Amino acid sequence: MFKLSIKPQWQLARGDERHLLPRVVELLIGIHETGTLAGACARMKLSYRYAWGILQEGHLAFGVPLVESRRGRGATLTPLGEKLVWADKRIAARLSPIFDSLASELEVELERALSDAQGILRMQASHGFAVELLRDWFARQQIPLDLKYRSSYEALSALDAGACDVAGIHIPLGEFQAPALEQYRAWLRPDxxxxxxxxxxxxGLMIARGNPKHINGLADLTRGDVRFVNRQLGSGTRVLLDLLLRQQTIDAHRIDGYDTGEYTHAAVAAYVASGMADAGFGVETPAQRFGLDFIPLATERYFFACSTDFLATTTMTRVIASLRSPEFKAAINALAGYDGMQSGTVMTIAEAFPEFRDTAVRT
Structure with a gap:
């Protein structure tokens, strides 16, 4: 089966001139991440001379240098070069799930156009790094996947309406489990x-490395010198944050940035790492990838809900076998803050959430 990748492309217009800059930005990112122009050249398999030509192209496009060369220090990014790197990281963090969803749709269309595709799994799920793994993993297992990133609300609503086969949701453990479940009770059907x-x-909280603002908990978000970046309204992560704020009797409207709304954990991390925010709330994996410190505040389980009838299909049998494989569990365990040891375990809603044991049977 096919595996597509869609990426945005930088283009700069100045008057009648048009400059395509994907290689320029890629080279700047290489310098930023490896620390040297030589390291970036090795990563991109470019000669030193050709790389300088690319940088001169960027200089011409913007009218100012993007890299400075100093004796004994090699090449370092200028302030504009740094801004371009972090802008690209924010773009990727914000748009990658959208492009992945589009690519997944196109993969399915190609399968249907070129073969008698069977067993396509229609999945809607809240964005997460374990879910990201599934697309590549299922491609290797030859399981066609139509993946759409949606909030937990939207995914469960789509499952209830028959618009998808499985819906991804995440529910915190402990005292917040019951109130979080109330948000989804209308779509959960134990029978x-x-x-x-x-x-x-x-x-938990993502904060700059070394914690320069001395942020130790949620109460510090209300300080006047702290800028916060939030997840979008309706996301399970924002629901969890609201429950934590309520527990600590913290007025959300005193938090500068509470009303912002990013659609991925990585976008939140990118905002903090680029200095546009001092703190964000999300999972640990992007904090590690963006070089941030992390203050854990809650643990939650991520489930896929599906109908009992669909659970018995050949497609779902293959899916569960993939989730239970030692290789997939190891891949999840490699993600910072994730534990995949129970991956593939099938449960009734009452087994997972005892709060539902006394729920009346619905039709």
């Missing part, structure tokens, strides 16, 4: 649905 455990993960 006719089952849950498949994907992973356990940690959520």
């Amino acid at each position: 006719s649905q089952r849950l498949i455990w994907l992973a356990t993960r940690r959520q």
Whole structure:
């Protein structure tokens, strides 16, 4: 089966001139991440001379240098060069899930156009790094996947309406489990649905390395010198944050940035890492990838909900076998803050959430 990748492309217009800059930005990122122009050249398999030509192209496009060369220090990014690197990282963090969803749709269309595609799994799920793994993993297992990133609300609503086969949701453990479940009770049907455990993960505060603002907990978010970046309204992560704020009797409207709304954990991390915010709330994996410190505040389980009837299909049998494989569990465990040891475990809603044991059977 096909595996597509869609990426944005930088283009700069100045008057009648048009400059395509994907190689320029890629080279700047290489210098930023490896620390030297030589390291960036090795990564991109470019000669030193050709790389300088690319940088001169960027200089011409913007009218100012993007890199400075100093004796004994090699090449270092100028302030504009740094801004371009972090802008690209924010773009990737914000748009990658959208492009992945589009690529998944196109992959399915190609399969249908070129073959008698069967067993396509329609998945809607809240964005997460274990879910990201699934697309590549299922491609290797030859399981066609139509993946759309949606909030937990939207995914469960789509499952209830028959618009998808499985819906991804995440629910915190402990005292917040019951109130979080209330948000989804209208779409959870204990008599006719089952849950498949994907992973356990940690959520908490992402802060700059070394904690220069001395942020030690949620109460510090209300300080006047702290800028916060939030997840979008309706996301399970924002629901969890609201529950934590309520527990600590913190007025959310005193938090500078509470009303912002990014659609991925990586976008939140990118904002903090680029200096546009001092703190964000999300999972640990992007904090590690963007070189941030992390303060864990809650643990939650990520499940896929599906109908009991669909659980018995050949497609779902293959999916569960993939989730249970030692290789997939090891891949999840390699993600910072994730635990995949229970991946592929099938549970009734009452087994996962005892709060539902006394729920009346619905039709």
